[in-house]
Amino acid sequence: MPPQDEFRTLYHQHARMVYNLCLNYLHGREDAQEATQDVFVKVHERLSGFKGDASLGTWIYRITINTCLDRLKARNRKKRSLLGWFSLSDEQAERSASLVFDHPGVAAEDREALERLFAVVDELPDQQKTALLLKTTEDLSMSAIAEVMGLSPKAVESLLSRARANLRQRLPNEG
Amino acid sequence: MDTNGTEDLLKRIARVDPPPFLFTRIEARLSATVRVPRGRLVAMACALAALLLVNAVILGGKAGSSGQLDEVADAMGMNASNQLYR
Numbered sequence: 001m002p003p004q005d006e007f008r009t010l011y012h013q014h015a016r017m018v019y020n021l022c023l024n025y026l027h028g029r030e031d032a033q034e035a036t037q038d039v040f041v042k043v044h045e046r047l048s049g050f051k052g053d054a055s056l057g058t059w060i061y062r063i064t065i066n067t068c069l070d071r072l073k074a075r076n077r078k079k080r081s082l083l084g085w086f087s088l089s090d091e092q093a094e095r096s097a098s099l100v101f102d103h104p105g106v107a108a109e110d111r112e113a114l115e116r117l118f119a120v121v122d123e124l125p126d127q128q129k130t131a132l133l134l135k136t137t138e139d140l141s142m143s144a145i146a147e148v149m150g151l152s153p154k155a156v157e158s159l160l161s162r163a164r165a166n167l168r169q170r171l172p173n174e175g
Numbered sequence: 176m177d178t179n180g181t182e183d184l185l186k187r188i189a190r191v192d193p194p195p196f197l198f199t200r201i202e203a204r205l206s207a208t209v210r211v212p213r214g215r216l217v218a219m220a221c222a223l224a225a226l227l228l229v230n231a232v233i234l235g236g237k238a239g240s241s242g243q244l245d246e247v248a249d250a251m252g253m254n255a256s257n258q259l260y261r
Contacts, residue, residue: 008198011198011201012198015193015197015198016190016192016193018193019191019192019193019197020190020191023191024188033193033194033197033200036193036197037197037200037201037204040201041201041204041205041208044201044205103188104191105188105189105190105191106188106189107187107189110184110187110188113184114184114185114188117181117184117185132185133185135182136182136185136186137185137186137188139186167181171181
């Protein structure tokens with residue numbers, strides 16, 4: 001198969017997973033589209049160096065997670081600088097830093113609750129956030145999460161229980 | 176909101192298809208990326224190093240010849256210094 005056709009097949013096999021994971025990290029359509037493009041450009045550049053020590057899916061998961069975490073860091077830096085330098089309000093800074101919630105997979109009746117929940121999930125440390133998203137939105141098994149994150153299943157369990165404890169602490173009790 | 180409730184809420188997020196134009200955009204980005212071959216990079220680095228070396232040699236030679244300049248200036252009764260009051 002010519003390399004271009006091979007890449008096209010690879011894209012069609014993994015694009016849905018990459019795009020949905022990007023949406024769950026970034027909660028915005030445009031941001032997720034840009035992140036998905038970044039992921040596949042990186043995949044294309046690094047494919048020749050892929051050693052096969054993990055499955056292709058796991059490798060693409062890792063690239064996606066790192067790309068999303070980098071974008072989140074850049075976005076938070078932008079928001080902080082907008083708040084600090086231009087004295088914008090929190091809402092104005094969020095809009096300018098493209099932090100507006102625009103997730104096409106969220107039903108209208110869940111939108112408000114998920115927007116609040118994601119605001120708290122975004123504050124979790126990177127590893128806790130990743131473990132939680134892979135477990136809930138991706139529905140991966142403990143061993144699959146462990147493989148993607150390069151940790152032992154025990155370490156993933158511990159990350160998940162810390163993430164849950166943090167969520168309990170930070171979320172307002174609404175019953 | 177308890178954690179079971181929050182996890183159920185996260186699990187309720189539907190999976191969506193990426194927009195159809197995304198692959199075209201990726202292809203456009205890939206074709207716009209100019210890849211410089213490693214050999215050309217090495218050649219450019221060597222050329223830059225050679226240029227710097229030639230400059231260093233020329234400047235070193237000029238620094239060494241400042242004594243000759245003073246002799247010529249003395250012989251012609253001129254002041255080689257750029258100091259006004261000497």
